Amino acid sequence: MFSDLKRLGRETLVYGLSTVMGRLLNFLLLPLYTHCLLPADYGVVATVFTYIAMGNVLYSYGMDFAFMRFSTTEGPDTGDFSTPFWSLLTTALVFSGLIHIFAKPLSVVALVPVELSDIIRYSAWIMALDALCLIPFAELRLTHRPAAYAAIKVANIVLNVALNYVFLVAIPLGIRGVFLSSLITSAATFVLVSPVLALRLKARFDRALFPHLLRFALPLVPAGLASMMVQVINRPILQRLADDSAVGLFQANYRLGIFMMMVVNMFDMAWRPFLIQRAGLPGAREIFARILTYFVAVASFIFLAITLFIPDLAALPVLHGKTLIHPAYWAGLGIVPIVTLGYVFNGIYVNLLAPVTLAKRTDLVAWATAAGAAVVIVGNLLMIPLWGLQGAALATPAAYMTMAGLLFLLGRRVYPIPYEYKRLAHAAACLAVTVLVFWFWGRPIVPFAHLPIRLGMLALFPTLLLVTGFFNAEEQTKLKGFWKGLKPAGETILPEPGADTRDA
Numbered sequence: 001m002f003s004d005l006k007r008l009g010r011e012t013l014v015y016g017l018s019t020v021m022g023r024l025l026n027f028l029l030l031p032l033y034t035h036c037l038l039p040a041d042y043g044v045v046a047t048v049f050t051y052i053a054m055g056n057v058l059y060s061y062g063m064d065f066a067f068m069r070f071s072t073t074e075g076p077d078t079g080d081f082s083t084p085f086w087s088l089l090t091t092a093l094v095f096s097g098l099i100h101i102f103a104k105p106l107s108v109v110a111l112v113p114v115e116l117s118d119i120i121r122y123s124a125w126i127m128a129l130d131a132l133c134l135i136p137f138a139e140l141r142l143t144h145r146p147a148a149y150a151a152i153k154v155a156n157i158v159l160n161v162a163l164n165y166v167f168l169v170a171i172p173l174g175i176r177g178v179f180l181s182s183l184i185t186s187a188a189t190f191v192l193v194s195p196v197l198a199l200r201l202k203a204r205f206d207r208a209l210f211p212h213l214l215r216f217a218l219p220l221v222p223a224g225l226a227s228m229m230v231q232v233i234n235r236p237i238l239q240r241l242a243d244d245s246a247v248g249l250f251q252a253n254y255r256l257g258i259f260m261m262m263v264v265n266m267f268d269m270a271w272r273p274f275l276i277q278r279a280g281l282p283g284a285r286e287i288f289a290r291i292l293t294y295f296v297a298v299a300s301f302i303f304l305a306i307t308l309f310i311p312d313l314a315a316l317p318v319l320h321g322k323t324l325i326h327p328a329y330w331a332g333l334g335i336v337p338i339v340t341l342g343y344v345f346n347g348i349y350v351n352l353l354a355p356v357t358l359a360k361r362t363d364l365v366a367w368a369t370a371a372g373a374a375v376v377i378v379g380n381l382l383m384i385p386l387w388g389l390q391g392a393a394l395a396t397p398a399a400y401m402t403m404a405g406l407l408f409l410l411g412r413r414v415y416p417i418p419y420e421y422k423r424l425a426h427a428a429a430c431l432a433v434t435v436l437v438f439w440f441w442g443r444p445i446v447p448f449a450h451l452p453i454r455l456g457m458l459a460l461f462p463t464l465l466l467v468t469g470f471f472n473a474e475e476q477t478k479l480k481g482f483w484k485g486l487k488p489a490g491e492t493i494l495p496e497p498g499a500d501t502r503d504a
Helices: 002-027 029-036 039-060 063-069 082-101 103-109 118-132 134-142 146-170 175-200 210-217 220-232 234-241 244-278 284-314 327-351 353-358 363-387 389-414 421-441 451-467 473-485
Strands: none
Touching: 002 029, 002 146, 002 244, 029 039, 029 146, 029 244, 039 082, 039 118, 039 175, 039 220, 039 234, 039 244, 063 082, 063 134, 063 210, 082 103, 082 118, 082 134, 082 210, 103 118, 118 134, 118 175, 134 146, 134 175, 146 175, 210 220, 220 363, 220 389, 234 244, 234 363, 234 389, 244 284, 244 327, 244 353, 244 389, 284 327, 284 421, 284 451, 327 353, 327 389, 353 363, 353 389, 363 389, 421 451
């Protein structure tokens, strides 16, 4: 079991490397935005990008997945590349053309100032260019060219960061500069994937294949929209129930949850192939159950670390004495632990995908995602009037808890896994005790103050796990071996009485 778990951890790091690089590079935009844009301006940016995120689902309408489903990796030709591409090109031109023409009335509907209606036009062509890159990117994945895929993605982010600096600092264009940067970046990405188009695109459209592509692709749209709503719908709702400044504060601090999000994304990239490859092996269900237990323990520790030290990160001096996040945005730091907790439940949801995936009942995922979307919408509508930013943030863990709970109930019917319920409750109890200690401490966290006390609170959680018997004998042995491996060179480590030292 431990060899499998070790391999999963290794694969998580390997597969997540490009994702982490991309996320961290993108994270550099946060201090740039908070220092160059007022909260109200940043709120407009966040709201419009929310519409872009949901629009991307409609622009793609699952056609990239349909292309992969009806293709093969055998031989130099992976299938009909041209039909799905021409389909996306046609719809992208129609959608973006209409948005371009009706940009001013659409800006009124989106609560964007009419004088900024040009950013609606920029957004239209950003979505069009992104849609045209989908089939070439799918081709790179099908033909096992991950280096090219990752290089283009990272180049995209590097260029976007650089252009944002140009259009916000060197040539200050404000909000327009943000969208102009994205438009140029999307165009550059299309140029980078054009060699794939040159090799694969032909002047043909298979009318017999196209209905099959649509029948596979279109059912993916509602699930994709629901999943995207869980992640971003709180911005436009917050805008309508509050104002653009509230959205700006919310967006800046929501993005500080990136660290837990990266952990979940890295795990997810390794987890899905891991569970498929080991599904038929002896003891597979027990391994899957143990992985959930370990994930909850590790994620709980990271959640505590972020909660205890996020003010220090926000106040971290970067260039020329400026803090990482402008002090004007610190008023929203209280939502970061809530958002981080939401990503913890998102990680649990990812773990619980195992039963429905192995039972080939991915249709159940759509029900869980739809329930999450409903909860996040209703939660925002009910809680924002009561608690403002905190209400919008609370809707996120509520949605992911709903998704995880429903997927658990559905999954146990199709592929039972003997999850370690007592140990999960044990970890949750240790986390609750640590949070209560933090709560009764009662002092607001001042950046870089009381660091020894906060480090002690962070150490309390793993200490409670150890002293209350969370780890079994085999795990304790592994932990001791790991700890001995961290001892400084030259330090003598005496074996325990009766210990077998042959494997030392």
